[in-house]
Amino acid sequence: MTPRPSTFAVPWLLAGPGALFFVGLVLLPLALTVILSFHAYDYSTGIQNTFTLSHYVAVVTDGYYLEIFARTLRIAALTTLICAAIGVPEAYILSRMRDPWRSIFLLVIIGPLLVSVVVRTFGWSMLLGSQGLVNQALQLLGFPPVRILYTETAIVVALVHVMLPFMVIPVWTALQKLDPMVEAAAWTLGASHFTALRRVVMPQATLGMLSGSLIVFGLSASAFAVPALLGGRRLKMAATLVYDEYLQELNWPLGATIAIIVLAANLCIMLAYNRMVEARARRTLG
Amino acid sequence: MHKNGPVALIFHILVLTFVLAPLVIICLVAFTPENTLSLPTAGLSLRWFEAVFAHPDFVASFWNSIWLATLSATLAVVFAVPAGLAISRYTFPGRDFLNALFLSPLIIPHLVLGVAFLRLFALIGATGSFAWLVATHIIIVTPYVLRLVLAALSGLDRSAEQAARTLGAGEWTTFRRVTAPMILPGITGGWLLAFINSFDELTMSIFVTSPATVTLPVRMYMYATESIDPMMAAVSALMIAITAVAMLVLDRAFGLDRILVGQR
Numbered sequence: 045m046t047p048r049p050s051t052f053a054v055p056w057l058l059a060g061p062g063a064l065f066f067v068g069l070v071l072l073p074l075a076l077t078v079i080l081s082f083h084a085y086d087y088s089t090g091i092q093n094t095f096t097l098s099h100y101v102a103v104v105t106d107g108y109y110l111e112i113f114a115r116t117l118r119i120a121a122l123t124t125l126i127c128a129a130i131g132v133p134e135a136y137i138l139s140r141m142r143d144p145w146r147s148i149f150l151l152v153i154i155g156p157l158l159v160s161v162v163v164r165t166f167g168w169s170m171l172l173g174s175q176g177l178v179n180q181a182l183q184l185l186g187f188p189p190v191r192i193l194y195t196e197t198a199i200v201v202a203l204v205h206v207m208l209p210f211m212v213i214p215v216w217t218a219l220q221k222l223d224p225m226v227e228a229a230a231w232t233l234g235a236s237h238f239t240a241l242r243r244v245v246m247p248q249a250t251l252g253m254l255s256g257s258l259i260v261f262g263l264s265a266s267a268f269a270v271p272a273l274l275g276g277r278r279l280k281m282a283a284t285l286v287y288d289e290y291l292q293e294l295n296w297p298l299g300a301t302i303a304i305i306v307l308a309a310n311l312c313i314m315l316a317y318n319r320m321v322e323a324r325a326r327r328t329l330g
Numbered sequence: 331m332h333k334n335g336p337v338a339l340i341f342h343i344l345v346l347t348f349v350l351a352p353l354v355i356i357c358l359v360a361f362t363p364e365n366t367l368s369l370p371t372a373g374l375s376l377r378w379f380e381a382v383f384a385h386p387d388f389v390a391s392f393w394n395s396i397w398l399a400t401l402s403a404t405l406a407v408v409f410a411v412p413a414g415l416a417i418s419r420y421t422f423p424g425r426d427f428l429n430a431l432f433l434s435p436l437i438i439p440h441l442v443l444g445v446a447f448l449r450l451f452a453l454i455g456a457t458g459s460f461a462w463l464v465a466t467h468i469i470i471v472t473p474y475v476l477r478l479v480l481a482a483l484s485g486l487d488r489s490a491e492q493a494a495r496t497l498g499a500g501e502w503t504t505f506r507r508v509t510a511p512m513i514l515p516g517i518t519g520g521w522l523l524a525f526i527n528s529f530d531e532l533t534m535s536i537f538v539t540s541p542a543t544v545t546l547p548v549r550m551y552m553y554a555t556e557s558i559d560p561m562m563a564a565v566s567a568l569m570i571a572i573t574a575v576a577m578l579v580l581d582r583a584f585g586l587d588r589i590l591v592g593q594r
Contacts, residue, residue, distance in 0.1 A: 056422065059416035061412075070469060072450060074446050076449045137338045152346060160532065163569050173367075306441065
């Protein structure tokens with residue numbers, strides 16, 4: 045059924061109130077934040093009514109901020125890689141299971157998505173602490189205790205845990221579209237298991253993996269709870285930096301600048317990735 | 331169908347262990363009788379759960395979060411159902427813009443939304459009010475409802491509506507008696523998903539809550555940065571329990587995989 049021919053009044057009456065609400069509470073605050081990032085700031089008198097590029101200059105030239113951005117990108121990239129390395133095979137294993145196991149395990153893997161990030165991060169802080177289970181297990185095996193909490197390792201481990209469902213879901217969805225008989229046909233035609241996996245399953249899984257990576261990378265780069273609770277005072281990431289500028293330094297214009305950079309980077313990566321995924325989809329699926 | 335080999339099953343078990351470990355440890359430690367975060371070795375105790383219910387801040391934040399999630403999920407449905415009808419049923423100038431606008435909170439990091447709301451509220455003098463907190467949560471959860479409403483509408487057989495119209499029902503009656511009941515599963519699933527997302531939200535809320543409107547995740551975050559004792563584990567265990575119940579309802583009613591597919 046095609047949508048009704050072009051009418052104007054009815055759909056806008058239906059969606060209008062919501063649209064106004066969203067313009068007022070999404071577009072307007074974002075615009076105000078962009079403007080705020082150009083306001084000058086003085087530590088004794090607060091936000092000035094003069095405009096300056098100094099915050100942007102400071103952020104891209106000061107080694108302190110560059111180090112935090114580099115750490116953010118490094119952690120997000122590493123998290124994405126590990127999520128792909130775990131999530132793609134796991135989704136494939138899930139897709140080869142029979143019900144009811146398949147539904148049960150899928151629920152177990154993606155269910156934690158709905159548990160608050162604070163809760164999951166707290167769980168990891170107990171596991172990774174100096175007296176935590178991981179260290180106790182290491183000592184039982186005769187290794188010396190290691191300091192994991194308040195390191196980048198702790199942040200990456202917890203981020204992988206938080207982000208894994210975002211990788212499993214798209215890969216699993218992509219694999220659902222693959223008829224298992226196609227893989228069987230490849231074997232019948234003499235392909236080895238490895239070749240069938242590489243030539244039949246992987247192209248399909250890659251589509252899901254690309255969109256999963258995009259989500260995981262974007263969310264990891266702007267994650268707040270995990271670095272705030274597991275990174276300690278010194279291991280800041282972009283989000284915890286913004287939080288500190290806003291609520292501790294009270295330098296809102298600088299905080300706004302970093303937030304806008306995070307948003308712009310997020311949107312750019314998303315657009316570039318979308319292009320790539322679409323081009324790839326066209327190539328592989330014809 | 332082909333069986334997974336032993337290597338695949340070992341890998342699967344390792345992944346399950348990794349996924350469940352932090353949640354299991356929380357639920358175990360929550361029952362400890364000790365004063366420190368430790369596994370209960372000498373019997374189980376409910377003392378830390380009692381401590382939670384005797385802690386006025388946690389109780390207040392819990393009810394705050396429940397009200398916030400209920401109101402914002404309900405109002406999100408009020409916005410998303412008509413918007414979904416407009417987007418899926420009509421072609422009109424601005425349709426793509428509306429669709430992008432309503433879904434935009436999914437791609438804007440919550441951190442950015444948080445600072446943006448804070449700036450707006452500081453300028454209009456709205457900081458700290460519960461009503462504005464609800465407004466921010468509506469923004470965050472509406473996309474989840476809209477997506478499920480759009481999915482429900484696109485999978486709908488239009489002939490029942492046409493039959494109703496042919497039999498003389500008006501637009502409103504047709505919606506109320508035919509369309510609405512058919513997309514009700516989508517609406518209910520969207521409401522529950524919106525409720526959970528609002529109930530769990532931390533990163534945005536931390537910028538817009540005031541001491542009087544602190545939500546449960548924000549309270550837990552503040553508590554965890556100051557002191558760590560088993561009460562934190564008890565609150566976390568309660569949150570896991572609430573989420574698990576909501577999840578089972580969602581899964582029984584609609585299939586969790588179907589609802590979460592594409593969610594970010």
